[in-house]
Amino acid sequence: MNHYDHNKIEKKWQKVWESTDLYKTKQGNGKKSYVLDMFPYPSGDGLHVGHPKGYIATDVYSRLKKMQGYNILHPMGWDAFGLPAENYAIKNKIHPAVAVKKNIKRFKSQLQKIGFNYDWSREVNTTDPGYYKWTQWIFLQMYKAGLAFQSHEPINWCPSCQTGLANEDLEDGKCERCGSVVEKRPIPQWVLRITKYADRLLSGLDTLNWPEYIKESQRNWIGRSEGVNLKFRVKGMDLSLAMYNSVPQTYTAQTFIIIAPEHPLVKELVRGTPNEKEVLEFVEHIKRKKAKEGFNHVNEMEGIFTGRYLEYPAANRELPIWVASYALVDYGTGIVSCSAHDDRDFAFAKKYGIPLHPVLFPADPARAEKVRNLDVCYREPNGVLTEPAEFKGRRWDEVREDIIEHLVSKGWGERVVNYRLRDWVFSRQRYWGEPIPLIHCPKCGVVPVPEKDLPVKLPNVKSYAPAGTGESPLASIPSFVNTKCPKCKGPAKRETNTMPQWAGSCWYYLRYTDPKNRKRFTSQRAEKYWQPVDMYVGGAEHATRHLIYARFWHKFLFDIGAVSTEEPFQRLQNVGLILASDGRKMSKRFGNVVNPDDIVKQFGADSLRVYEMFMGPFNQAIAWNSDSLVGSRRFLERVFRLKLKVESKTKNSGAELTSDNLQLKSLLHQTIKKVGTDIDEFRFNTAISALMILLNALEKNEGVPLETFKILIKLVSPFAPHLSEELWNHLGYKKSIHLELWPAYDEKIAVSAPVTIVVQVNGKIRGSFTTERGGLQEELQKRALSLPEVKKWLEGVSVSKVIVVPDRLVNIVVL
RNA sequence: GCCCGGGUGGCGGAACUGGUAUACGCGCAACACUUAAAAUGUUGUCUUGGAAACGAGAUGUGGGUUCGAUUCCCACCCCGGGCACCA
Numbered sequence: 001m002n003h004y005d006h007n008k009i010e011k012k013w014q015k016v017w018e019s020t021d022l023y024k025t026k027q028g029n030g031k032k033s034y035v036l037d038m039f040p041y042p043s044g045d046g047l048h049v050g051h052p053k054g055y056i057a058t059d060v061y062s063r064l065k066k067m068q069g070y071n072i073l074h075p076m077g078w079d080a081f082g083l084p085a086e087n088y089a090i091k092n093k094i095h096p097a098v099a100v101k102k103n104i105k106r107f108k109s110q111l112q113k114i115g116f117n118y119d120w121s122r123e124v125n126t127t128d129p130g131y132y133k134w135t136q137w138i139f140l141q142m143y144k145a146g147l148a149f150q151s152h153e154p155i156n157w158c159p160s161c162q163t164g165l166a167n168e169d170l171e172d173g174k175c176e177r178c179g180s181v182v183e184k185r186p187i188p189q190w191v192l193r194i195t196k197y198a199d200r201l202l203s204g205l206d207t208l209n210w211p212e213y214i215k216e217s218q219r220n221w222i223g224r225s226e227g228v229n230l231k232f233r234v235k236g237m238d239l240s241l242a243m244y245n246s247v248p249q250t251y252t253a254q255t256f257i258i259i260a261p262e263h264p265l266v267k268e269l270v271r272g273t274p275n276e277k278e279v280l281e282f283v284e285h286i287k288r289k290k291a292k293e294g295f296n297h298v299n300e301m302e303g304i305f306t307g308r309y310l311e312y313p314a315a316n317r318e319l320p321i322w323v324a325s326y327a328l329v330d331y332g333t334g335i336v337s338c339s340a341h342d343d344r345d346f347a348f349a350k351k352y353g354i355p356l357h358p359v360l361f362p363a364d365p366a367r368a369e370k371v372r373n374l375d376v377c378y379r380e381p382n383g384v385l386t387e388p389a390e391f392k393g394r395r396w397d398e399v400r401e402d403i404i405e406h407l408v409s410k411g412w413g414e415r416v417v418n419y420r421l422r423d424w425v426f427s428r429q430r431y432w433g434e435p436i437p438l439i440h441c442p443k444c445g446v447v448p449v450p451e452k453d454l455p456v457k458l459p460n461v462k463s464y465a466p467a468g469t470g471e472s473p474l475a476s477i478p479s480f481v482n483t484k485c486p487k488c489k490g491p492a493k494r495e496t497n498t499m500p501q502w503a504g505s506c507w508y509y510l511r512y513t514d515p516k517n518r519k520r521f522t523s524q525r526a527e528k529y530w531q532p533v534d535m536y537v538g539g540a541e542h543a544t545r546h547l548i549y550a551r552f553w554h555k556f557l558f559d560i561g562a563v564s565t566e567e568p569f570q571r572l573q574n575v576g577l578i579l580a581s582d583g584r585k586m587s588k589r590f591g592n593v594v595n596p597d598d599i600v601k602q603f604g605a606d607s608l609r610v611y612e613m614f615m616g617p618f619n620q621a622i623a624w625n626s627d628s629l630v631g632s633r634r635f636l637e638r639v640f641r642l643k644l645k646v647e648s649k650t651k652n653s654g655a656e657l658t659s660d661n662l663q664l665k666s667l668l669h670q671t672i673k674k675v676g677t678d679i680d681e682f683r684f685n686t687a688i689s690a691l692m693i694l695l696n697a698l699e700k701n702e703g704v705p706l707e708t709f710k711i712l713i714k715l716v717s718p719f720a721p722h723l724s725e726e727l728w729n730h731l732g733y734k735k736s737i738h739l740e741l742w743p744a745y746d747e748k749i750a751v752s753a754p755v756t757i758v759v760q761v762n763g764k765i766r767g768s769f770t771t772e773r774g775g776l777q778e779e780l781q782k783r784a785l786s787l788p789e790v791k792k793w794l795e796g797v798s799v800s801k802v803i804v805v806p807d808r809l810v811n812i813v814v815l
Numbered sequence: 816g817c818c819c820g821g822g823u824g825g826c827g828g829a830a831c832u833g834g835u836a837u838a839c840g841c842g843c844a845a846c847a848c849u850u851a852a853a854a855u856g857u858u859g860u861c862u863u864g865g866a867a868a869c870g871a872g873a874u875g876u877g878g879g880u881u882c883g884a885u886u887c888c889c890a891c892c893c894c895g896g897g898c899a900c901c902a
Binding site: 327332617765 | 817
């Protein structure tokens with residue numbers, strides 16, 4: 001068979017692999033590599049060619065690891081709860097459970113055509129009761145540990161999706177899913193205390209081999225801020241206010257106080273004062289404005305004086321207390337002391353004629369004058385303080401710690417850490433999610449569902465559209481709601497909210513280690529062996545959601561002894577998007593979607609795989625280009641055809657590259673080295689380019705020794721598993737190539753090829769010569785100076801210096 | 816505004832710790848094979864001067880360090896991403 005018939009080859013081997021359980025996970029005692037994809041949400045549209053890019057990468061990587069002698073765990077599953085699935089179901093008038101089943105079937109068949117080495121016996125599905133039993137179990141452990149609590153604070157409400165949302169689900173104040181403007185609504189919510197883990201989520205990042213910008217995103221999201229809570233009395237009241245300040249250096253500059261309109265102390269401050277009515281009206285006015293779209297609290301800052309003053313002995317003055325639109329009720333204490341050295345405070349003070357008192361000045365006198373005249377707001381690290389006396393003349397950035405100490409010792413403040421991170425609003429008023437396993441008993445209060453009664457199954461109902469009442473559709477199902485209190489056995493009602501989309505993905509990587517276990521969360525042996533995930537691959541859009549949530553759950557599970565590692569994902573690689581050829585996102589809406597099924601059929605799965613890995617740097621977004629795809633196809637055809645040039649042992653006694661072929665032999669060893677390290681570092685494009693270079697050289701050679709050919713197809717096998725299996729089989733091997741060992745290289749041979757020494761005169765290339773590696777400097781210099789093409793540049797000038805870089809170049813410096 | 820990335824041929828992109836810029840692939844052109852086309856193969860393909868030999872100039876812009884800079888430093892422009900009322 002001399003024609004590369006990809007359809008025949010690929011179907012054949014996929015069948016064989018399946019029937020021989022080739023990719024079944026082997027848990028032994030040897031070294032392991034857990035290679036994980038972010039599992040997909042099985043949408044109704046099926047896969048487009050962008051989806052498999054990350055899966056191809058993990059497939060290539062895990063195949064390499066396998067050949068390097070690791071036991072690998074490379075599983076796949078479905079993240080099928082949540083809004084997208086439910087909205088799709090409502091739109092298409094098909095029950096989400098049915099839609100999910102159908103979509104999974106389609107996804108799976110699409111994936112299987114690409115020839116992945118997934119161990120499908122470990123497949124998980126977050127909507128399977130046997131799975132979400134343990135999602136609920138983890139929630140209960142959190143509840144028992146005091147990490148899940150009910151909140152009555154107003155939360156983000158999406159009027160279109162008709163559910164509450166977490167901070168992470170917002171994009172620019174809009175619902176990340178549907179783009180509707182989010183309102184604040186006072187709906188009782190279950191909230192997870194992720195903020196308790198803020199510090200560990202931050203410090204744990206340092207131990208992870210993740211792309212720096214993902215770690216940076218998480219740091220930004222957590223937003224740790226160290227500062228001081230200043231605490232002083234309100235004049236004429238038996239009341240102290242605490243104000244968070246992260247730049248305490250300017251404490252003597254403070255001239256007024258602002259409090260958030262929603263702050264509960266506002267009422268108390270103005271009670272019985274002449275300003276009371278006016279201030280309370282203002283508060284309502286701001287609340288209304290904030291509920292509206294596009295209200296910018298800074299550009300449209302508004303405020304009102306409460307009539308109260310704070311005693312401020314730290315600067316021997318009294319500070320007027322204002323209610324200000326730009327004060328945040330849920331950051332710090334909701335009360336802020338303000339100075340001339342903050343842009344917002346500065347603008348607010350100017351607007352309302354509040355006095356300012358700068359204490360920090362630039363070195364340049366002209367600029368300092370402007371600061372003194374309150375023409376500009378100034379705050380730079382190298383500014384110099386004029387107050388307080390103890391710190392006069394010192395640089396602002398150097399004096400911070402000393403000032404904090406000073407404030408603490410005076411009893412004016414205490415050290416505080418604040419975070420931008422908010423607790424995780426965890427309940428959704430929607431049908432398609434894990435029921436929260438709690439029971440409300442009129443006598444006993446909130447009672448957890450006993451573990452033996454898990455899972456609390458999602459009832460199968462006809463009507464699952466959101467109720468629009470702020471309650472979950474489950475609330476209207478009496479048979480679900482009405483139950484007995486596990487404690488007192490009296491009549492009670494079930495919690496009807498469901499968990500958010502992100503719940504199931506917080507721990508699925510643990511389930512893969514022991515997917516069939518119905519009795520226990522995980523088997524400890526499996527968990528200890530496989531954890532942590534060694535290589536995790538997925539899109540960067542999960543930087544501040546899934547990847548924070550999962551780390552949070554994992555750290556909790558670690559604390560209760562359910563897992564053995566502090567962090568779940570040791571190494572992370574981000575997959576860059578594949579855009580459509582028009583440069584836009586691939587979407588049914590734009591009609592620019594390319595279906596992998598078509599590519600597989602026309603060019604073959606191996607061509608698709610090689611192309612997607614060769615397109616460009618893995619983590620970079622890149623446009624699909626069907627014209628370029630043929631290059632990958634040609635490469636595989638040439639590998640296929642190379643078998644015609646292979647010299648068998650009988651024909652040629654050598655079967656290996658001889659010393660006549662030193663150049664080629666050296667290239668072979670260089671390629672083995674490069675392909676291995678490039679795959680390991682997710683530089684697939686250069687790995688393939690190295691394979692192409694080797695192939696070019698082998699084609700030019702008179703014949704190809706059998707051993708060399710074997711090495712070539714082993715190197716190609718992670719990228720093109722079907723083609724290499726076919727060629728391997730063709731050589732007479734019955735055992736799969738994917739169970740072979742990765743070829744070894746000899747560093748000495750890899751560097752044995754002659755090197756080209758470039759000769760420069762004043763940095764310009766004037767000639768070159770080849771020589772053995774490791775030539776002596778004097779010899780290289782001598783030879784360089786004797787080259788005729790170099791000599792002519794040396795006439796009539798004097799050589800002042802010669803720089804010799806061993807194995808690379810000689811640069812002759814002339815005057 | 817702050818914090819990360821990144822700007823290299825017609826296109827996707829290579830280039831180790833500062834050492835031959837444009838590897839590899841696509842496209843394009845010519846040639847070979849063919850009755851012809853496709854496929855395949857060979858050669859060429861940054862710009863510019865030159866018949867050629869051989870020069871000159873190019874890695875967003877402008878400076879600097881260096882024998883030598885895509886790589887290091889400074890300033891600026893542009894693109895992508897994260898955060899943005901977080902005091």
